[in-house]
Amino acid sequence: MSGGDSGKPLKPATRLVRGGRRKEWTGPVVNPPVWRASTHLYDKDADRHSAGGNNADGQFFYGRRGAPTQWALAEALTQIEPGAYGTQLYPSGVAAIAGCMLSVLKPGDRLLMADNAYDPSRSMATGLLTRMGVKTTFFDPRDLDAYGALFADPVKAVWLENPGSLTFEVCDVPALAAIARQHGAVSMVDNTWASPLGFAALEHGCDIVMMSLSKHVGGHSDLMMGSASAGKRWYTALRRTAQELGQVVAPDDAALAARGLRTMGLRLEAQTRSALRIAEWLEAQPQVAEVLCPMLPSAPGHVLWARDFTGGCGLFAFVLASDDPQASARVADALDLFGIGYSWGGFESLVLPITPKTYRSLMPCPTGGRPALRLSIGLEDTDDLIADLAQALTQAG
Ligand SMILES: *Cc1c(COP(=O)(O)O)cnc(C)c1O
Numbered sequence: 001m002s003g004g005d006s007g008k009p010l011k012p013a014t015r016l017v018r019g020g021r022r023k024e025w026t027g028p029v030v031n032p033p034v035w036r037a038s039t040h041l042y043d044k045d046a047d048r049h050s051a052g053g054n055n056a057d058g059q060f061f062y063g064r065r066g067a068p069t070q071w072a073l074a075e076a077l078t079q080i081e082p083g084a085y086g087t088q089l090y091p092s093g094v095a096a097i098a099g100c101m102l103s104v105l106k107p108g109d110r111l112l113m114a115d116n117a118y119d120p121s122r123s124m125a126t127g128l129l130t131r132m133g134v135k136t137t138f139f140d141p142r143d144l145d146a147y148g149a150l151f152a153d154p155v156k157a158v159w160l161e162n163p164g165s166l167t168f169e170v171c172d173v174p175a176l177a178a179i180a181r182q183h184g185a186v187s188m189v190d191n192t193w194a195s196p197l198g199f200a201a202l203e204h205g206c207d208i209v210m211m212s213l214s215k216h217v218g219g220h221s222d223l224m225m226g227s228a229s230a231g232k233r234w235y236t237a238l239r240r241t242a243q244e245l246g247q248v249v250a251p252d253d254a255a256l257a258a259r260g261l262r263t264m265g266l267r268l269e270a271q272t273r274s275a276l277r278i279a280e281w282l283e284a285q286p287q288v289a290e291v292l293c294p295m296l297p298s299a300p301g302h303v304l305w306a307r308d309f310t311g312g313c314g315l316f317a318f319v320l321a322s323d324d325p326q327a328s329a330r331v332a333d334a335l336d337l338f339g340i341g342y343s344w345g346g347f348e349s350l351v352l353p354i355t356p357k358t359y360r361s362l363m364p365c366p367t368g369g370r371p372a373l374r375l376s377i378g379l380e381d382t383d384d385l386i387a388d389l390a391q392a393l394t395q396a397g
Pocket residue numbers: 092093094095118161165190192193211212213214215224225226343
């Protein structure tokens with residue numbers, strides 16, 4: 001997307017505003033309208049044949065291939081993802097993970113998966129992928145030597161997540177992806193935490209980048225959706241597999257996601273700022289043993305984070321000093337301004353007691369067995385959130 005007359009590439013904030021809003025999709029209004037459709041009608045039967053035959057993006061055919069509402073969202077996501085040729089939408093983030101796996105892997109292949117990947121990604125590897133004859137080896141993404149040695153046997157693909165789910169370790173994605181590429185393996189990354197605004201995954205060497213749009217893009221805790229973006233070769237594979245699986249997203253949800261996207265940059269900036277202040281405050285509390293947040297200068301992954309990321313978000317975790325296993329639930333129950341619930345990235349703050357150890361095969365878990373909580377910082381006033389955390393930590397003892 002270049003900037004009209006000047007021809008200069010537009011900055012991310014401008015792309016977020018302009019992305020996908022083609023005149024032929026919006027007409028005279030600002031936002032692409034909701035095109036609810038199963039049937040698309042043709043003037044002549046010959047038109048039906050040509051539309052079906054060339055199977056091009058952005059062409060009317062039948063509801064399962066979407067209509068301008070979904071096309072506009074997919075195009076906007078492509079325009080904010082440096083290096084992407086196209087974006088495939090899915091009805092949830094987990095459906096997007098499945099779409100990536102099924103586009104790349106076939107029976108007999110071997111997958112390497114980072115040990116701190118999102119729990120449902122792990123379950124997909126040990127469940128669905130095992131049943132279809134794909135073998136998965138989990139690895140510690142911080143140990144490049146051990147990872148490199150795994151390529152002694154053939155590897156088809158690598159699944160990364162950066163930072164890792166629940167414990168937020170940062171890995172050296174450019175190095176991991178380069179080793180995969182040397183061995184002819186495809187690298188895929190779950191980039192839900194940073195979004196392309198915080199981490200340009202394809203430019204750092206990955207072949208496919210996946211996101212749960214239910215988080216930052218939706219931003220209002222009222223929709224489920226996922227996406228995968230890639231260069232031409234892998235986008236073509238993603239699209240073909242999604243069509244074979246009959247994946248389609250509702251136009252109403254696509255319109256909500258596109259609306260969320262327009263303010264995502266501002267929300268992420270505000271949530272990052274607030275989260276960093278809260279993380280620094282938590283570090284100084286006697287009831288807190290450790291804060292797991294790569295944006296903190298004291299965090300083990302901070303050097304890599306500062307090298308590779310251009311932004312953060314409001315999601316991090318902390319470990320309590322208490323060894324009472326009920327302590328994290330007591331803190332969560334005592335909080336007034338933080339809802340207890342799954343998901344994150346919405347405008348409202350959330351808290352979740354976590355036990356990351358349950359979801360690891362080989363990485364030592366920084367929480368050990370101690371009670372820990374994950375926070376998703378919303379758009380409330382930071383001082384109010386700190387006051388709420390202070391009273392909850394005191395009350396929970
Ligand atoms: C939530 C989440 C997903 C799955 O997304 P859904 O839209 O909930 O299916 C995938 N990866 C990460 C890192 C997530 O946090």
